[in-house]
Amino acid sequence: MDKLIELLQYPFVARAFAAGILISLCAALLGAVLVLKHYSLIGHGLADVGFASLSVAVAFGLPPMLVSVPVVVVASFIIMAYSQRKGIAGDTALGVTATSSLALGIIVTSLKKGFNTDVYNYMFGSILAMSTLDIVMSVILAVLVIGLYVLFYNRIFLITADENFAVSAGINVGLYQFLISFLTALTVVIGMKMTGTLLISSLIIVPAVTARRITALRTGSFKSLILLTSIISVICFIAGMCVSILANIPTGAGIVAVSVGFMLVVSVVGGIIVRVKRI
Numbered sequence: 001m002d003k004l005i006e007l008l009q010y011p012f013v014a015r016a017f018a019a020g021i022l023i024s025l026c027a028a029l030l031g032a033v034l035v036l037k038h039y040s041l042i043g044h045g046l047a048d049v050g051f052a053s054l055s056v057a058v059a060f061g062l063p064p065m066l067v068s069v070p071v072v073v074v075a076s077f078i079i080m081a082y083s084q085r086k087g088i089a090g091d092t093a094l095g096v097t098a099t100s101s102l103a104l105g106i107i108v109t110s111l112k113k114g115f116n117t118d119v120y121n122y123m124f125g126s127i128l129a130m131s132t133l134d135i136v137m138s139v140i141l142a143v144l145v146i147g148l149y150v151l152f153y154n155r156i157f158l159i160t161a162d163e164n165f166a167v168s169a170g171i172n173v174g175l176y177q178f179l180i181s182f183l184t185a186l187t188v189v190i191g192m193k194m195t196g197t198l199l200i201s202s203l204i205i206v207p208a209v210t211a212r213r214i215t216a217l218r219t220g221s222f223k224s225l226i227l228l229t230s231i232i233s234v235i236c237f238i239a240g241m242c243v244s245i246l247a248n249i250p251t252g253a254g255i256v257a258v259s260v261g262f263m264l265v266v267s268v269v270g271g272i273i274v275r276v277k278r279i
Contacts, residue, residue, distance in 0.1 A: 056104075149226070199256045240257065
């Protein structure tokens, strides 16, 4: 504990916690909708696209964020458009996009003398990579995501709960879905430094799945799911950061390990509760 308190006094650690909490909150709010709408793998696909774009940027000496943001945003629109189609078109497009992007990133990196420090940090996450600009971008992202829920909560709820009813009520469902996709793309790009491209999708999916398991036991509402997902995401992030610092492991791995561990505990306890109720 003394070591952790001492490390928190360093600016780069404080920046990592500040930016990470905001990114975790945004990932949770967006992840809850994506999981309920069965779009959860979009985060994984965007992460692979992000890896490819930053690999190209690093290889050719370009600013990673300036390259990754437009590329990932465009990819998010394409993936969302295909995901809205019935049948296997959406899954096929997502699979092809994710695997081809990952392959492209690896090829470019290999041709440019292998994995350097920048690419490694983006793949697995590093608290050393967080800057003041990342905090500013995290604040802007948090304002956009929270603002979306504050201003349009009822519409998001209708779109998530019953898309057909939302259409009949005159809501532009496509607009909000693409808006959520856009914000998810920004979350993935900004969060790549902290969690890593290979693990950022877990930050979007796992807390929402865990919260859904808990609310299912209590027949909770959409609002309670959103709130619980946010709490779980932030707590798991803080705990994961502490684990990564104390154990000297990549931040992304520590955060995801804690999140998945908590999800497994909830699943086991939930299964026991269900069995007890049946007796």
